[in-house]
Amino acid sequence: MVPFIGRGIVGDISDSFSIGRSVREIASAYCIGLRNRFGKAEFPLRVVGRRLPGPARAHDALSQMERDVPHAKSDAIALLKEDHRKVEGLFEAFEKARKADRKSALAQEICTELTVHTMIEEEIFYPACKDAVEEDLLNEAYVEHDGAKVLIAEILAGSPDEEFFDAKVKVLSEQIKHHVHEEEKRAEGLFAQARAAGLDVAALGEKLAQRKQALMTEFKKSGLPMPETRSFTGSKLKQGAPLEAARAAE
Numbered sequence: 048m049v050p051f052i053g054r055g056i057v058g059d060i061s062d063s064f065s066i067g068r069s070v071r072e073i074a075s076a077y078c079i080g081l082r083n084r085f086g087k088a089e090f091p092l093r094v095v096g097r098r099l100p101g102p103a104r105a106h107d108a109l110s111q112m113e114r115d116v117p118h119a120k121s122d123a124i125a126l127l128k129e130d131h132r133k134v135e136g137l138f139e140a141f142e143k144a145r146k147a148d149r150k151s152a153l154a155q156e157i158c159t160e161l162t163v164h165t166m167i168e169e170e171i172f173y174p175a176c177k178d179a180v181e182e183d184l185l186n187e188a189y190v191e192h193d194g195a196k197v198l199i200a201e202i203l204a205g206s207p208d209e210e211f212f213d214a215k216v217k218v219l220s221e222q223i224k225h226h227v228h229e230e231e232k233r234a235e236g237l238f239a240q241a242r243a244a245g246l247d248v249a250a251l252g253e254k255l256a257q258r259k260q261a262l263m264t265e266f267k268k269s270g271l272p273m274p275e276t277r278s279f280t281g282s283k284l285k286q287g288a289p290l291e292a293a294r295a296a297e
């Protein structure tokens with residue numbers, strides 16, 4: 048068992064290990080749990096016998112942990128679900144944030160996580176699911192990704208002091224919630240179908256983790272690129288006047 052020491056929760060973590068969950072999956076669930084329970088409370092955390100430097104907010108602690116903890120091998124589905132939990136935590140943090148700079152940083156992190164996640168799914172996981180998963184479900188997943196990319200591009204180009212910024216982040220979170228449900232739904236979800244079809248989730252997990260790491264490094268160095276669509280064909284929208292101006296002109 049990997050020693051994972053968090054104040055007052057050693058028992059829970061031991062139980063989680065005994066059912067074979069990965070270090071990162073547990074770390075993710077643990078941090079989200081703490082943040083939900085204590086809101087913005089700060090807490091000291093030790094991982095693998097090391098104390099994280101100073102008190103940290105839950106999601107900061109998770110990022111730190113991801114750098115510190117040698118990655119336990121996780122299968123493709125565990126890795127993708129872990130990404131889902133992380134981004135859910137970031138959306139919750141955004142909703143509670145009040146200061147513009149905090150909102151801006153969280154929005155940037157949400158866009159980065161989602162960009163990398165959609166890329167590794169589209170490049171590696173979804174192609175492997177072809178013939179293993181219902182075609183309609185897979186096609187809808189590509190379209191849902193592209194829908195999210197439109198909002199990601201809007202958010203990246205915007206700032207928290209703009210009128211619709213918060214609404215764009217909120218709608219993105221709702222779209223992602225629906226999409227994650229379609230992927231994780233028991234029995235007929237995309238992941239369940241992939242597992243049932245006997246996909247080599249261990250080998251795919253390694254590929255996803257490597258690609259994710261490479262993309263994170265690249266984006267850290269050269270910034271986040273404009274999202275690339277897979278199903279949307281780039282139809283140009285006509286931009287109307289803002290609602291108030293349109294009403295005034297009537």
Ligand SMILES: [Fe+2]
Nearest residue numbers: 127164168230
């Ligand atoms: Fe996903």
Ligand SMILES: [Fe+2]
Nearest residue numbers: 168188226230
């Ligand atoms: Fe997806």
